[in-house]
Amino acid sequence: MLRSLLVALTLLLAVPAHALDIDSKDVGISFHIAHPAKEFDCKLLAGGGKAVLHMDPSDLARTGVDVDIQVGFFNSDNTRRDSHMIEVLEGLIFPTIVWKVDGIGGVSGPVTVGEHRVTAKGPLTVHGKTMDVEVPVQLTIKADGSVEANADFSISLEAFEIERPTLVFVPIEDIVPIKVRIAWPANPALLAPPAPEPAAEAPEAVDAPAETPAE
């Protein structure tokens, strides 16, 4: 019992006091495939991704993001090619790509309106293989509290143990450039000024005269 309470307490303390969780399904991801014979882009279809932003208004550096992407929602406008992609990604066995950003670098202090160039750090799981990645991200925070993240980075297919697909026995390039754009809806609480610390005592001062007549 005591142990469970301690675990619960630890978890409670681990979460920042003012952290906000904001869900988004506005996840846009595309990657570029290069082969000596042709090049094409593959995009994530609507509904194929979701991202939960964990943001502490008092400390931007404590921002975290959980991104879940459905492998089957990638589309290159070619059904057989997409099927081939599912095969090499083993999309039926590893149907999701997970990116868990557990910290960002390059910023400090409270959340402010404007553009922030940050580095998102955290494990990326593709094809059942997890690797820590550091990705430069442009974070745009608007006055209404909406947030947009844009990132351009590359991954190596072989690093994630993905067998490179071939066309006429020539494999595609190992390095795959990826573009990510995630938008979270407006949340004014994100930019709300922190409540003044001694404010908790103020109501007592107000109530005090009211108590006097009762006495």
Next chain:
Amino acid sequence: MRPLLVVVALLLAVPASAAELTLPPAWRLTPGPTLELGSPLDVELPTDEQADLSVEERRAIQKRLKLRRKMVDAHTILSLISAGSLVATDIIGIGNLGALETSKPRRSNLEPGLITHRSLALLSSASYLGAGITAWTMPRAYQLQQPQTKKGKADSGDVHVAFSIIHGISMATVVATGLLQANVVTASEDWEHVARTHLGAGLTAATFVIAGAIVIVTQ
């Protein structure tokens, strides 16, 4: 002679039986996915039942996709052999036709050219048949998501399949007319008509086999 007749019979039989092979039960029974104009027949679309696949079922589909890739490789090799030998057959055949029409060289001296043409025809027919069989029998492609691409837009795979119908008909014609030329209308007035049809069908077959490869590689 007999093996050639068997090849012709098989070539003519493939399109009909292949159509049955390609149409999966899900294609006819599943109301879920909306099929678009230009949807390829060899693509398995997701059904409501497939949304809840067990691990074993997922592994089985994955295995089928792996087999598909191996068969695509086999299809590619056989198609390349077929394309190369078809072009060579056409070149030798055009040379032979010219020689027969101008009598330079004489018919009696044309035997090596005819043997080469027939050997190459046999090679191209056999490799073409093999490529066709691997294409028709390979497990269908798989889509996890509902189709959301532009309606009516054909992709390179659809064009490749459309071209295969053209070169399939051409190949059947070229084999049939080749056999007629060599065995039935050898000395009749119809020989020239049959020879022209044979030439046209041979060139069409080679063109569309190559075009089918080009569309896959470049689009």
